Amino acid sequence: MRVTNNMLVNNLVYNLNQNLKTLEKLQYQLATGKKFRVPSDDPIGASKSLKFNTDKSKLEQYERNVDDALSWMTDTEAALGEIVEVLKRAKELTVDAANGTKTTEDLHKIKEEIDQLKEHLVQIANTNYAGRHIFSGYKTDKPLITVDENTGNIVYNITLESTEVFEYNVGISERVKVNTLGGKVFGRPGEVYTGEVTQGEKPYLIEVFEELSNALSNNIPEDIQQALTNLDKSLEQVLAVRSEVGAKMNRLKLTEKKLGVQILNVKELLTYNEGVDVAEAFMNLNVAQNVYVSSLMTGARIIQPTLVEFLS
Secondary structure: OOOOOOHHHHHHHHHHHHHHHHHHHHHHHHOEEOOOOOOOOHHHHHHHHHHHHHHHHHHHHHHHHHHHHHHHHHHHHHHHHHHHHHHHHHHHHHHHHOOOOOOHHHHHHHHHHHHHHHHHHHHHHEEEOOEEEEEEEEEOOOOOEEOOOOOOOOOOOOOOOOOOOEEEEEEEOEEEOOOOOHHHOOOOOOOOOOEOOOOOOOOHHHHHHHHHHHHHHOOHHHHHHHHHHHHHHHHHOOOOOOHHHHHHHHHHHHHHHHHHHHHHHHHHHHHHEEEOHHHHHHHHHHHHHHHHHHHHHHHHHOOOOEEEEEEO
16 A cells, blocks of 8 residues: 555644544543533433433422422411410400409400401401412412401401412422411311301401400400400411411421432532543643644654655
């Protein structure tokens, strides 16, 4: 086989380009800390990276869902805590009024505070989180309770069904119910709290306060005693709902901790799959630089074209 000068030159240029390509790849790895930048560099590694990134995105979305659910339920728990304090204060006032030693003026003062507590209950019932009313089921744009400006009558502003409960996806096949229906808090106490209410209906808890206010205004001992019993039942119901919310919050905090560990593990796997060993890459870069320089020197010695060599 006859080897010409043109063949030598072409082979030299090709080999120099290959050495430069290797050098450039190693420089990229050191500059970015990544083993590959296109799938063709490492098809199996690129496939693994796609899976790890997908898993990481899912876990981060679950974590955001948990954060949102915890924020919602924190506001719910705070509202329920306020209701408990209102009921405890109302109970203290009712016990004081029921001892039979209060004058009409004293009962009137107690009535005024009971009326203020009732108004505060209305405000708590319409609590909102990030512009969404927390006790209104799916109808988050509407308050749970409304007050008629003309008559002062306090009624439910919406109709609620027991199915209007938000479920947040916080893991693979793991869902948690987030919101608390207003009927479970302001409705009539019972063994099963469905949370269903009808628009235009008076909330039971408001009704208890109104009956107590009327009993104090007219000094009716029997009704005051009955109001005390009603307050106790309502307090038990609110405490039951509050404990349910607290249990869900504890579960979400455990889920949040688990997701944090899972995200960290996936990030470590992703780094191991994509990350380059800096010491090894630096050593390979030095070797590639020496090879490239050597190829240039060798090429300069081999290819020394003369007129005779071009004519041969």
